Amino acid sequence: MEKETIISFENFGFQYTAQAEPTLYDINLQIHKGEKILIAGPSGCGKSTLAHCINGLVPNSYPGKTTGALTIGGKNALELGLFGLSKIVGTVLQDSDSQFIGLTVAEDIAFALENDCVPTGEMHQQVERIAELVDVKQVLGHAPHEISGGQKQRVGLGGVMVSDVDVLLFDEPLANLDPATGKQAIVLIDEIQKRTGCAVIIIEHRLEDVLYRPVDRVVLMGDGRIVYDGSPDDLLCQNLLQERGIREPLYVTALKYAGVALTPEMRPSFLPELKLSEDQKAQVFAWFARQPAVKPTPNPEVLLRAEDIDFTYEGGHHALRGINAVIHKGEMLSIVGTNGAGKSTFSKVICGFEKPQSGILELNGQDLGALSIKERADHIGYVMQNPNQMISKTQIYDEVALGLRNRGVPEEEIRPRVEQTLKICGLYPFRNWPVSALSYGQKKRVTIASILVLKPEMILLDEPTAGQDLKHYTEIMDFLSELNRQGVTVVLITHDMHLMLEYTPRAIVFHAGKVIADMSAAQVLNSPEIVEAAHLKETSLYHLAGLCGISDPEEFTRRFIARDREVRV
Amino acid sequence: MTNLFNYIDRPSPIHRLTGACKLVCLITWSLAAMTSFYTPLLCVLTVAALILFRVARLRLKDISFMVGIMLVYILMNNVLIFLFSPTHGTTLYGTQTVLFRIAGPYVVTAEQLFYHFNVILKNACTIPIVLLFVCTTNPSEFAASLNRIGVSYRVSYAVALALRYIPDIQREFRDISLAQQARGTEMSKKASLVSRLKAASSILIPLILSSMERIETISNAMELRGFGKGKKRTWYSGRRFSKLDLLAMAVCVGLMLLSLALTYFNGGRYYNPFV
Numbered sequence: 001m002e003k004e005t006i007i008s009f010e011n012f013g014f015q016y017t018a019q020a021e022p023t024l025y026d027i028n029l030q031i032h033k034g035e036k037i038l039i040a041g042p043s044g045c046g047k048s049t050l051a052h053c054i055n056g057l058v059p060n061s062y063p064g065k066t067t068g069a070l071t072i073g074g075k076n077a078l079e080l081g082l083f084g085l086s087k088i089v090g091t092v093l094q095d096s097d098s099q100f101i102g103l104t105v106a107e108d109i110a111f112a113l114e115n116d117c118v119p120t121g122e123m124h125q126q127v128e129r130i131a132e133l134v135d136v137k138q139v140l141g142h143a144p145h146e147i148s149g150g151q152k153q154r155v156g157l158g159g160v161m162v163s164d165v166d167v168l169l170f171d172e173p174l175a176n177l178d179p180a181t182g183k184q185a186i187v188l189i190d191e192i193q194k195r196t197g198c199a200v201i202i203i204e205h206r207l208e209d210v211l212y213r214p215v216d217r218v219v220l221m222g223d224g225r226i227v228y229d230g231s232p233d234d235l236l237c238q239n240l241l242q243e244r245g246i247r248e249p250l251y252v253t254a255l256k257y258a259g260v261a262l263t264p265e266m267r268p269s270f271l272p273e274l275k276l277s278e279d280q281k282a283q284v285f286a287w288f289a290r291q292p293a294v295k296p297t298p299n300p301e302v303l304l305r306a307e308d309i310d311f312t313y314e315g316g317h318h319a320l321r322g323i324n325a326v327i328h329k330g331e332m333l334s335i336v337g338t339n340g341a342g343k344s345t346f347s348k349v350i351c352g353f354e355k356p357q358s359g360i361l362e363l364n365g366q367d368l369g370a371l372s373i374k375e376r377a378d379h380i381g382y383v384m385q386n387p388n389q390m391i392s393k394t395q396i397y398d399e400v401a402l403g404l405r406n407r408g409v410p411e412e413e414i415r416p417r418v419e420q421t422l423k424i425c426g427l428y429p430f431r432n433w434p435v436s437a438l439s440y441g442q443k444k445r446v447t448i449a450s451i452l453v454l455k456p457e458m459i460l461l462d463e464p465t466a467g468q469d470l471k472h473y474t475e476i477m478d479f480l481s482e483l484n485r486q487g488v489t490v491v492l493i494t495h496d497m498h499l500m501l502e503y504t505p506r507a508i509v510f511h512a513g514k515v516i517a518d519m520s521a522a523q524v525l526n527s528p529e530i531v532e533a534a535h536l537k538e539t540s541l542y543h544l545a546g547l548c549g550i551s552d553p554e555e556f557t558r559r560f561i562a563r564d565r566e567v568r569v
Numbered sequence: 570m571t572n573l574f575n576y577i578d579r580p581s582p583i584h585r586l587t588g589a590c591k592l593v594c595l596i597t598w599s600l601a602a603m604t605s606f607y608t609p610l611l612c613v614l615t616v617a618a619l620i621l622f623r624v625a626r627l628r629l630k631d632i633s634f635m636v637g638i639m640l641v642y643i644l645m646n647n648v649l650i651f652l653f654s655p656t657h658g659t660t661l662y663g664t665q666t667v668l669f670r671i672a673g674p675y676v677v678t679a680e681q682l683f684y685h686f687n688v689i690l691k692n693a694c695t696i697p698i699v700l701l702f703v704c705t706t707n708p709s710e711f712a713a714s715l716n717r718i719g720v721s722y723r724v725s726y727a728v729a730l731a732l733r734y735i736p737d738i739q740r741e742f743r744d745i746s747l748a749q750q751a752r753g754t755e756m757s758k759k760a761s762l763v764s765r766l767k768a769a770s771s772i773l774i775p776l777i778l779s780s781m782e783r784i785e786t787i788s789n790a791m792e793l794r795g796f797g798k799g800k801k802r803t804w805y806s807g808r809r810f811s812k813l814d815l816l817a818m819a820v821c822v823g824l825m826l827l828s829l830a831l832t833y834f835n836g837g838r839y840y841n842p843f844v
Contacts, residue, residue: 055793056793057789057792057793060792061788061789061792082792082793083792083795083798086792086793086794086795087795091793093786093789093790093793095786098783098786098787098790099786099787099789099790100733101730101733101787101790101791101794102709102733102805103708103709103729103732103733104709106805107709107805107806110805111791111794111796112794112795113803113805114802114803114804114805115794115795115796115797115798115799115802116795116799116802117799117801117802117803118803119803120803120804120805120807120808123803123805124805127805144733145736145737159794160793160794163794163795348747351747351751352751353747353751373747373750373751374750374751374753374755376751377750377751377752377753381751382748382751384744384745384748386779388775388778388779388782389741389744389745389748389775389776389779390745390748390775391774391775391778392749392770392771392772392774392775393771393774402752402753402754402771403752403753406752406753406754406755407753450752451752454752
């Protein structure tokens with residue numbers, strides 16, 4: 001059956017006005033009605049630009065020169081313009097928080113209708129209907145800060161569905177969600193597609209998470225071109241993903257390490273339907289047995305001890321309920337949990353941004369209670385998630401020197417310390433550059449450098465890899481591991497299960513203001529109750545281990561990670 | 570966190586009025602109070618404002634913070650008037666009834682005191698109405714109201730967005746400020762004024778940068794959902810005027826006309842008990 005084409009790129013190319021080189025070359029892509037497509041690719045591959053071409057932001061908000069043809073809904077996309085396209089393509093942006101326009105959920109869903117001059121009475125009915133469809137009816141009167149991240153995304157989806165669009169475009173829908181909520185988002189997208197028959201386009205580099213529900217096609221991009229366009233099963237049998245810097249599903253990588261020859265018939269893109277023969281299972285088992293056991297790391301001395309920390313915000317929100325935790329010297333540790341579980345509050349308490357009502361906090365046996373924010377910062381450095389929130393100087397050198405200058409360190413002592421720090425962070429060649437010339441990842445390094453220069457014993461990073469593709473993720477994390485080897489204690493607050501598994505031997509799990517687990521990362525992810533409570537996601541390795549009759553999935557996970565790091569370094 | 574719009578949801582006739590009606594009433598009422606120094610009218614308005622306050626079921630403790638600021642403002646206003654023109658009342662009313670002398674040009678006259686009394690009355694009849702508007706108007710309705718009285722919807726929505734983002738930006742400001750303090754930027758009273766100003770700039774730059782990012786995202790999000798395509802738009806929270814709305818507006822417009830008429834027929838803005 002030939003399906004109707006809704007989006008068609010023909011020899012399409014695009015160059016931003018401000019850039020010397022085109023961002024997209026020779027794009028030939030057909031998207032049919034009711035199809036579900038994943039567009040993947042590393043940062044800078046052009047996938048966001050491609051999405052902007054489909055929703056009209058390119059060239060209407062980001063001007064540039066197009067070549068070739070782009071037809072959407074049978075019409076030339078350039079002639080349709082941004083508003084014409086908004087009737088056909090509904091876009092759900094990456095950051096569901098900042099795309100929340102209305103003061104309440106209902107108003108946000110109604111926004112497009114308001115712009116279409118729909119009468120108020122009719123608008124209320126339509127909002128009701130959509131709210132039911134995306135299941136936010138109970139919170140219609142709520143403000144954005146009163147609802148959860150998952151609900152915000154539902155509202156975002158409702159806000160574009162209200163225009164009866166034919167195409168739903170999701171720009172990195174998983175970027176700001178915790179693992180469990182991300183999983184629900186994928187399920188929601190799947191259900192909505194089945195119910196409405198819309199074509200769905202998902203732009204994402206987190207392939208495994210998207211494949212939690214089947215997709216019809218994967219389009220892989222690299223350097224502004226389409227390098228693959230076909231079934232996900234075929235794609236996973238090749239090595240294209242790794243070559244392009246996209247992480248394969250972990251179970252696929254594990255199967256490849258074990259030497260299992262993948263074929264599309266095995267259905268490698270959809271874990272619940274993955275078919276392995278007895279021989280292949282035995283192959284995986286044998287590989288597991290061959291891998292050396294991972295030695296547990298000995299427990300070193302205690303650096304930070306938190307005892308019975310209790311904290312309630314001014315408004316009455318009881319954020320921390322009797323927290324007991326220990327951070328060891330030289331350790332690399334993850335703090336995980338849902339939004340609002342208390343992990344950010346806990347880090348604020350450690351840095352002295354918030355004062356707990358009761359409890360003891362000790363660093364090297366010394367009580368921290370009496371120390372000011374600034375004094376604590378000499379021992380504990382805090383790196384915010386968004387580097388733009390930290391950088392206050394225009395020159396890299398000045399930015400890194402800021403903390404030392406504030407502490408009255410003489411200038412002749414500052415120079416060698418700043419230069420040495422810049423060297424450690426790989427920023428020395430850029431020392432005389434303005435900050436604005438750096439990429440996001442480099443800015444992140446500048447903020448880490450500006451903290452490291454104060455020589456803290458411990459650094460605390462909030463979501464260090466949020467929104468980064470595999471290459472930048474690996475860069476940042478390897479850099480942090482290197483720092484850790486040099487003796488700095490590194491604490492990461494994260495949503496990223498793989499980061500926790502791969503880089504941090506131990507994890508502390510927060511839930512509803514309490515610590516519900518303090519164990520190895522592999523152990524956490526192999527405990528269904530903890531995974532469930534803390535909105536985490538079990539790894540697919542757990543499932544694979546079960547499938548192959550391996551009784552210790554934790555150890556399987558550990559050995560896989562150890563092997564994977566060897567391969568990737 | 571203290572919000573600019575401190576909407577307090579209580580069942581009252583004032584809450585039931587539409588935002589647009591309340592805005593019209595606020596403007597006409599303020600005009601009536603601003604143009605006139607006709608003391609009896611001001612007294613009536615003040616008493617009426619206090620009664621409306623009761624009708625709206627607002628309690629003093631709900632708004633104690635704002636009332637405090639307003640009282641300080643009234644006090645400052647009067648002190649400054651007296652400092653800079655202690656004989657303004659004499660000039661206005663044309664007589665001089667000296668009560669006692671302080672020093673130099675500072676003479677306390679009955680005329681001056683009466684003038685101050687009028688200034689206070691003017692504040693006293695406007696301020697409760699402003700607070701009433703702020704506390705009983707659902708922020709959602711505010712943009713729709715502005716648009717209803719003729720302000721372009723783009724401007725109206727800009728105001729609504731500002732309301733939407735104020736809490737976010739307050740939170741962000743706090744986070745940035747804490748992170749800067751951790752790097753040793755001294756923000757407390759211990760530092761000199763110059764270094765505190767410098768410190769403030771080290772917060773403002775990141776705040777502006779991250780706000781720019783936010784603005785880009787939000788303007789994209791709005792355009793993608795068709796904002797700005799037509800000359801007009803409707804409002805989810807817009808409501809039709811009820812009879813009560815029309816009545817309230819008629820009364821307030823009437824008050825404004827009365828105030829203007831008094832000014833016109835009395836041959837000046839001032840009610841003069843001294844001649």
